[in-house]
Amino acid sequence: MTATATNQRAYNFSAGPAVLPVPVLEEVRDELLCLPGARSSLLEMSHRDKQFVDILHDAENSLRSLLGIGDDHAVLFLQGGAALQFSMIPANLLRGTGKSAAYLQTGTWGKKAIAEAKKEGDVSIAYDASGSNFDHTPGSGDYNVPDDAAYLYYCSNETIQGVQFQSEPPCPGSVPLVCDASSDFLCRPLDMEKYGILYACAQKNAGPAGVTVVVIKRDLLGIGSDKLPGYLNYKNHADNDSEWNTPPTFAIYVLGKVAKWLANDVGGLDAMEQANRTKASLLYDVIDGSGRFYTGHARPESRSIMNVTFTLPNDDLQSKFISTAAEHDLVNLKGHRSVGGIRASIYNAMPLDGVKALAGFMSDFASKNA
Amino acid sequence: MTATATNQRAYNFSAGPAVLPVPVLEEVRDELLCLPGARSSLLEMSHRDKQFVDILHDAENSLRSLLGIGDDHAVLFLQGGAALQFSMIPANLLRGTGKSAAYLQTGTWGKKAIAEAKKEGDVSIAYDASGSNFDHTPGSGDYNVPDDAAYLYYCSNETIQGVQFQSEPPCPGSVPLVCDASSDFLCRPLDMEKYGILYACAQKNAGPAGVTVVVIKRDLLGIGSDKLPGYLNYKNHADNDSEWNTPPTFAIYVLGKVAKWLANDVGGLDAMEQANRTKASLLYDVIDGSGRFYTGHARPESRSIMNVTFTLPNDDLQSKFISTAAEHDLVNLKGHRSVGGIRASIYNAMPLDGVKALAGFMSDFASKNA
Ligand SMILES: Cc1ncc(COP(=O)(O)O)c(C=O)c1O
Ligand SMILES: Cc1ncc(COP(=O)(O)O)c(C=O)c1O
Ligand SMILES: [Mg+2]
Ligand SMILES: [Mg+2]
Ligand SMILES: [Mg+2]
Ligand SMILES: [Mg+2]
Known part of the structure; x- marks a missing residue:
């Protein structure tokens, strides 16, 4: 992200309308x-x-x-x-x-x-x-x-x-x-x-x-x-x-x-898929390595590389996760009202740095709250 | 209009999508x-x-x-x-x-x-x-x-x-x-x-x-x-x-x-209507005073204050009107393909100055081409 007018922008994990490429904006x-x-x-x-x-x-x-x-x-x-x-x-x-x-x-x-x-x-x-x-x-x-x-x-x-x-x-x-x-x-x-x-x-x-x-x-x-x-x-x-x-x-x-x-900029859909898989793996790896602190909703073979859905051990921890994440400029992580939990939407325009930041936050949050 | 980024803007008489207020843009x-x-x-x-x-x-x-x-x-x-x-x-x-x-x-x-x-x-x-x-x-x-x-x-x-x-x-x-x-x-x-x-x-x-x-x-x-x-x-x-x-x-x-x-900015719909009537009159007055060089399409009692439609004596003059107007920064005056002629759409956001410019151009064009 460039500075100036973008400096209040956060990493936006909204499920849609959702993050767009900054150069396009x-x-x-x-x-x-x-x-x-x-x-x-x-x-x-x-x-x-x-x-x-x-x-x-x-x-x-x-x-x-x-x-x-x-x-x-x-x-x-x-x-x-x-x-x-x-x-x-x-x-x-x-x-x-x-x-x-x-x-x-x-x-x-x-x-x-x-x-x-x-x-x-x-x-x-x-x-x-x-x-x-x-x-x-x-x-x-x-x-x-x-x-x-x-x-x-x-x-x-x-x-x-x-x-x-x-x-x-x-x-x-x-x-x-x-x-x-x-x-x-x-x-x-x-x-x-x-x-x-x-x-x-x-x-x-x-x-x-x-x-x-x-x-x-x-x-x-x-x-x-x-x-x-x-x-x-x-x-x-x-x-x-x-x-x-x-x-x-x-x-x-x-x-x-x-x-x-x-x-x-991206280089076509093959390159985009590779980037998307890299991003998704970062999050699923944290989930799988969290000793069940995070529980993925989808079975591993049906996991989405766009919307990563998971729960925490209880509602209080979920609320705390969402509010603490926002303080770290990671926003709109609340799951859909119909299923609850956490949803990180990591569409094409979500930069790798945003997903790295979220993965890091997740590891940190798990180690502090597990 | 302000200068800088607006300096290529013309008065846009498009029927829609159409002119918007510059402060909004x-x-x-x-x-x-x-x-x-x-x-x-x-x-x-x-x-x-x-x-x-x-x-x-x-x-x-x-x-x-x-x-x-x-x-x-x-x-x-x-x-x-x-x-x-x-x-x-x-x-x-x-x-x-x-x-x-x-x-x-x-x-x-x-x-x-x-x-x-x-x-x-x-x-x-x-x-x-x-x-x-x-x-x-x-x-x-x-x-x-x-x-x-x-x-x-x-x-x-x-x-x-x-x-x-x-x-x-x-x-x-x-x-x-x-x-x-x-x-x-x-x-x-x-x-x-x-x-x-x-x-x-x-x-x-x-x-x-x-x-x-x-x-x-x-x-x-x-x-x-x-x-x-x-x-x-x-x-x-x-x-x-x-x-x-x-x-x-x-x-x-x-x-x-x-x-x-x-x-x-405008002061509500009463003020807007008054401004719209003023703008429309400027054009209809030129039409009515043109000795039939311009012929209005609508009967006077059914005239629109939004879309002013009229014809010129022949197609050649209509084409010349449109191209000459564009040189004077007055654009998108061509009538709808289904009826031909000229249409000046003067919606709320069309400034009085734009209509004045068009009225002036119309008078001038009539006196040179009648
Ligand atoms: C997979 C899918 N289908 C359909 C919809 C509904 O789209 P819309 O709100 O544009 O009707 C959405 C999201 O809103 C969606 O994610
Ligand atoms: C009076 C009127 N009704 C309907 C339409 C059709 O609108 P749309 O193209 O959004 O369907 C238009 C113009 O396009 C119009 O001027
Ligand atoms: Mg939109
Ligand atoms: Mg084919
Ligand atoms: Mg539009
Ligand atoms: Mg009522």
């Missing part, structure tokens, strides 16, 4: 009153302005090149958050098809998606990890999906539980794979050919709140009915390059800068 | 890396953070006090733009009711809203101004609305045509009045008691793209079915203070600053 600040080459702020610029259209296409192309997204997928920038995707997916791919959609329920966000899907059609929960308090993802033989399912849906990283799929779950070739990647988007390379839809709200790993990226196979665009509310029909957005109506221009602009930072 | 810039009192940028702050919740409530309260919105209305901050409201309104208030919704069709945006409403139920076009190329709003005896209509819908300011209702259209007491105020929100005081729903995307008169304000009478919240996609149900947003899911935090933050600028 600095650029946004410097361009805020007048975008270079423009006669106004980006905030004041028509979405039809050629300069903004170029910004939108640049953001799209940065994502395409980071993830290796080919022409058979459209890349959309939508509003409504991930929660609107919970409905748009079944509204487009399930409603009126007479098919059943298969869901893997491995945490809170998948469960919410299922509740919305049930409003649109028949849903089968192909795997349900709720019985073990959502502490793991299924193994490959643990569930079945019929060949004629409308799609197979899963959440690659359950932000609240800190449970992450290590790779794509098996899925019949005839069935579109649909993934909520909100909290691990761009954390590692993916084989995008495997996905029917991969979507992510930006505010965890890719930008500010207000934009959701939807990568969708073009052959899925025609399934939704013309009778859908216009905003809910993916085809409208794809046909109009995300300008069916006014897109969230500022959020797209920031997301584009984050994608460029990933490509140029 | 300066504050946003100064706070971009670290929000005062916080340990991070606003862009990195959880929407559950108390400081952000306060910002959201402040924005709401500023709107309440500017417009005199009482407790019988909820104020919501939504994503999806005005276009999602085209669907949410009939999805909540028409679908499954067996009623018919009445629409006044006075321009392009009302027409688009009607197309979405027809997907949800029975629609009657109580007044249709398309026959006269959308150049006026109806008089009070020009249409009828049955007492049992689901609602009466109109667009208070048709942004593309530059046609504005001078006051609320007559509506039976039993029928909720629903208004798309996207392009004249906060341009003048309103009697909010008259409205069932008043909504506006922010990116014209109230902030950046990415947030839509919906003011809705609480007694309308229960009409929508539980089977609606969760995001589309107004009740979810009202019950959760616009945090049913992650709201567009940055857009709300900027909107809150614009509302404070209106209250403190």
Whole structure:
């Protein structure tokens, strides 16, 4: 971090909206009153302005090149958050098809998606990890999906539980794979050919709140009915390059800068994954070496490299941990109200130094309070 | 305008996203890396953070006090733009009711809203101004609305045509009045008691793209079915203070600053209306005094004080007008592609000096080219 205006900044472990790269924030600040080459702020610029259209296409192309997204997928920038995707997916791919959609329920966000899907059609929960308090993802033989399912849906990283799929779950070739990647988007390379839809709200790993990226196979665009509310029909957005109506221009602009930072400063998604694994290991190593002072929530083979969740021996120690950490400039470590405990979200933009500081603090706190 | 970073700025007559107050942009810039009192940028702050919740409530309260919105209305901050409201309104208030919704069709945006409403139920076009190329709003005896209509819908300011209702259209007491105020929100005081729903995307008169304000009478919240996609149900947003899911935090933050600028710098909506009328008169006076060199699109009694639309004798002169104006730092004057001609959008944040400059340019251009 640079000094001056950043000197009140702390290491921010918020689960989202979450830490962004400081060089991106600095650029946004410097361009805020007048975008270079423009006669106004980006905030004041028509979405039809050629300069903004170029910004939108640049953001799209940065994502395409980071993830290796080919022409058979459209890349959309939508509003409504991930929660609107919970409905748009079944509204487009399930409603009126007479098919059943298969869901893997491995945490809170998948469960919410299922509740919305049930409003649109028949849903089968192909795997349900709720019985073990959502502490793991299924193994490959643990569930079945019929060949004629409308799609197979899963959440690659359950932000609240800190449970992450290590790779794509098996899925019949005839069935579109649909993934909520909100909290691990761009954390590692993916084989995008495997996905029917991969979507992510930006505010965890890719930008500010207000934009959701939807990568969708073009052959899925025609399934939704013309009778859908216009905003809910993916085809409208794809046909109009995300300008069916006014897109969230500022959020797209920031997301584009984050994608460029990933490509140029970090060196792409392989390098990013390696850095993320290094960071996550620092914390899991402290947990595993703490003689059960810290207890990880996720089973080791399902651990998230984005959200590290753990508990302390009792509530008093947890409160003390959170308040003492804040005094050490380590903030927003409280677990989600639905599960309690501690959650350290260490997204792409969390610097290694921040994680080192937290790991050091954890060791120190354990030795003083165990 | 101040010098330094603003010195490439021009007077921006864009219809939206559109001009914002420079003091607001300066504050946003100064706070971009670290929000005062916080340990991070606003862009990195959880929407559950108390400081952000306060910002959201402040924005709401500023709107309440500017417009005199009482407790019988909820104020919501939504994503999806005005276009999602085209669907949410009939999805909540028409679908499954067996009623018919009445629409006044006075321009392009009302027409688009009607197309979405027809997907949800029975629609009657109580007044249709398309026959006269959308150049006026109806008089009070020009249409009828049955007492049992689901609602009466109109667009208070048709942004593309530059046609504005001078006051609320007559509506039976039993029928909720629903208004798309996207392009004249906060341009003048309103009697909010008259409205069932008043909504506006922010990116014209109230902030950046990415947030839509919906003011809705609480007694309308229960009409929508539980089977609606969760995001589309107004009740979810009202019950959760616009945090049913992650709201567009940055857009709300900027909107809150614009509302404070209106209250403190401008002096409230009466003062704003007066300033807007002064600005609009400057342009309409040039049009009317130009000996038909400039032809206004709207009939005089339906003229908008936000979007001033007019044509020149031929296309060549229109192109020359636009390019010459740009050389004089007057930009984005091209009319919407669907109607052509010139459109000068002179929203709240357009300074009087900008309008004076445009009026002067128009007079000069007319005398040189007539
Ligand atoms: C995995 C996941 N899915 C969905 C959501 C919901 O996103 P939104 O609040 O944008 O609807 C979140 C977080 O908020 C999330 O972490
Ligand atoms: C009056 C009016 N209604 C609706 C819209 C559509 O708004 P959005 O693009 O946010 O859907 C606009 C402008 O874009 C408008 O001017
Ligand atoms: Mg491909
Ligand atoms: Mg914007
Ligand atoms: Mg009231
Ligand atoms: Mg934000």
